[in-house]
Amino acid sequence: MKIKLTFWKIVFLVIMALGLYSTVIRYFYGLGAVSNMTDQFPWGLWIGFDCLCGVMLAAGGFCIVGAVYLFNVERLHSVVRPAVLTAFLGYLLFIVGLLFDLGRPWYIWHQMIYMNPHSVMFEVGMCVMAYTTVLFFEFLPNVLERLHLHAPIKWIRRVYPVLIVLGILLSTLHQSSLGSLYLIMPSKLHPFWYTPALPFLFFGSAIAVGLAMTIFESTQSAKAFGRHLELPVLVELGGALLVALWVNALLRFEDYFHRGMLGQIVKPSYEAYFLWLELALAFVIPITMLSFKKVRLSPQGLYLASIFTVLGFITNRLNIALTGFETYVGHHYVPKWTEFSVTLMIIAMGFALFGVAVKYLPIYPEEKHAVEPRLRSELGPVAVTPVLGHAGD
Amino acid sequence: MSKALLYDATMCIGCKQCEGACAQQNKLPYDDKVAAESVQSEHKYTVVLTRDDKFMRRLCMHCEHPACASVCPVGAFHKTAEGPVVYDVWKCIGCRYCMVACAFNQPKYEWQSLNPRVRKCIMCPDRVLAGKPTACAEICPTGATKFGERDDLIKEAQDRIRQSPSTYLPRIYGLNEVGGTSVLILSSVNVEDYGYPASARVGTTPMPEYTGRVMERIPDFIPVWTLVLGGIYWVSHRREEVAEAEAAEKNGSARSEGTNSGATKSGGTK
Numbered sequence: 126m127k128i129k130l131t132f133w134k135i136v137f138l139v140i141m142a143l144g145l146y147s148t149v150i151r152y153f154y155g156l157g158a159v160s161n162m163t164d165q166f167p168w169g170l171w172i173g174f175d176c177l178c179g180v181m182l183a184a185g186g187f188c189i190v191g192a193v194y195l196f197n198v199e200r201l202h203s204v205v206r207p208a209v210l211t212a213f214l215g216y217l218l219f220i221v222g223l224l225f226d227l228g229r230p231w232y233i234w235h236q237m238i239y240m241n242p243h244s245v246m247f248e249v250g251m252c253v254m255a256y257t258t259v260l261f262f263e264f265l266p267n268v269l270e271r272l273h274l275h276a277p278i279k280w281i282r283r284v285y286p287v288l289i290v291l292g293i294l295l296s297t298l299h300q301s302s303l304g305s306l307y308l309i310m311p312s313k314l315h316p317f318w319y320t321p322a323l324p325f326l327f328f329g330s331a332i333a334v335g336l337a338m339t340i341f342e343s344t345q346s347a348k349a350f351g352r353h354l355e356l357p358v359l360v361e362l363g364g365a366l367l368v369a370l371w372v373n374a375l376l377r378f379e380d381y382f383h384r385g386m387l388g389q390i391v392k393p394s395y396e397a398y399f400l401w402l403e404l405a406l407a408f409v410i411p412i413t414m415l416s417f418k419k420v421r422l423s424p425q426g427l428y429l430a431s432i433f434t435v436l437g438f439i440t441n442r443l444n445i446a447l448t449g450f451e452t453y454v455g456h457h458y459v460p461k462w463t464e465f466s467v468t469l470m471i472i473a474m475g476f477a478l479f480g481v482a483v484k485y486l487p488i489y490p491e492e493k494h495a496v497e498p499r500l501r502s503e504l505g506p507v508a509v510t511p512v513l514g515h516a517g518d
Numbered sequence: 519m520s521k522a523l524l525y526d527a528t529m530c531i532g533c534k535q536c537e538g539a540c541a542q543q544n545k546l547p548y549d550d551k552v553a554a555e556s557v558q559s560e561h562k563y564t565v566v567l568t569r570d571d572k573f574m575r576r577l578c579m580h581c582e583h584p585a586c587a588s589v590c591p592v593g594a595f596h597k598t599a600e601g602p603v604v605y606d607v608w609k610c611i612g613c614r615y616c617m618v619a620c621a622f623n624q625p626k627y628e629w630q631s632l633n634p635r636v637r638k639c640i641m642c643p644d645r646v647l648a649g650k651p652t653a654c655a656e657i658c659p660t661g662a663t664k665f666g667e668r669d670d671l672i673k674e675a676q677d678r679i680r681q682s683p684s685t686y687l688p689r690i691y692g693l694n695e696v697g698g699t700s701v702l703i704l705s706s707v708n709v710e711d712y713g714y715p716a717s718a719r720v721g722t723t724p725m726p727e728y729t730g731r732v733m734e735r736i737p738d739f740i741p742v743w744t745l746v747l748g749g750i751y752w753v754s755h756r757r758e759e760v761a762e763a764e765a766a767e768k769n770g771s772a773r774s775e776g777t778n779s780g781a782t783k784s785g786g787t788k
Contacts (some may be wrong), residue, residue, distance in 0.1 A: 157629030228612020241593035
């Protein structure tokens, strides 16, 4: 097999090489050598991006599964598999990120025996662990189908309603609890971002980003794998995204209004600049764009709007994790290049694994769409579980 | 029955013997170089700060309701009945949530270590359990750091303020801050000028309550939300089954006409 070096493959290899270098530094010289984290800034880029943003970016899984299986939005069938794949990879990579960030990752299993039910972190940990397991079973039929193992698919199919409900329950809990992590720092986190509403805001942003990420990855996959772009699906998601953004914007406004912050957020300050950036990217630009029907019906428009949304909420979470502490601490935290390189490596791994999965697994079983209606009628009630509906036929 | 430390900054002469005794007790290096360091760190649990010839000691406050203990996912911290907030290194996984959660920024980290530990003053729990004062209190030549029952020390602090109101600011720092701490501070200067968080800023609410308000809802939330989600699932799929049955019926009657529009559901156009 001849391997052709394209531009992106070279970029990938460079990122992986730098990431591996940083990995060696991390595990042979410690957190102090690899990062700019200090006693004043004990949580840096890895918590801010890999964990807070990583879990948010993987929210598409539960959003789409919820829409399709709970609310019967059948038009979204075709994105269930890629969304579940993204979520599964996202959580696996979140755990990889955690292994870098934890000071004593070899004791991560302590979580399961020394439980502290008062700890938000404990709850997040348990939920993430359980949800990753759920995602594994939601993802497994892809592999089984590929291996022509039909019997286990039937077993999973039988418990599928349980997996769906459990997955959404666990997602609701830990997506919002990521915000609750910060509730214990009222004296530290800047009031632009500290609010008792944090768990609600985190859950809301997870849904918006979940939808945006699904648009993004559908378009991206269409480009990368030469797939036919299903515009009606994107249009459906774009409409839902607009609603989700409005709900999020309303929540943010209500929060600032009730805490009497509206006067302060318009006054220029270091934090205000970052807040404006966040609000512009997450709300002003995508909401304005999606308000035009022309944009909502165009693949490029939807693609751009989803990118702005994702960048906006990433800015939001980085503001909460990093910017919001700078005034309290009294100095800036800028991640070391090795911190960036680990994060980049994890993102690159995500893209690569997604590509591999699409190549070898029936993530986009397009050929079958043509025969699907008939196939479904033959399968009867099973057809309501499309991930499995295709399975083994 | 809980023990505490009363630090009276007006009695402190800045001799730093508490620093040395602390280092010795915890088997930490202590020499002139460490003595000159004016910040707490993983090798310096307590520090005597100097500002305008006034001294101020910093150390873990040993909160009555410690944030570090409540946030730790593996329960590596806990408040003992005697007062000290202690740390079990074996349990620790190194998430550093204790460090971000502590309102007094007391937990420090061994950033250079390959198996790092969280380090902070643990109020000599072995000595306290044996009925002895902490190392710092024992060595203090002026009695600026005094060990005793928390209730007694509060009374004593109040007496000192009452007897010489011109010497002291009229407050005991740690009496009510974050719901009370086992380290109490009397001073003629603002402790805030030495890095302590302002009383108004940390408030009097025990820190664990901020997250507790949400966490205590979870046991109720889980069954309710499960029922809601399960209910939605059931309703939407029940509707589908009915639609399918109806369609099958119609399909049955229409079969003679040779159509096959049967089981595609209402929204299921592809």
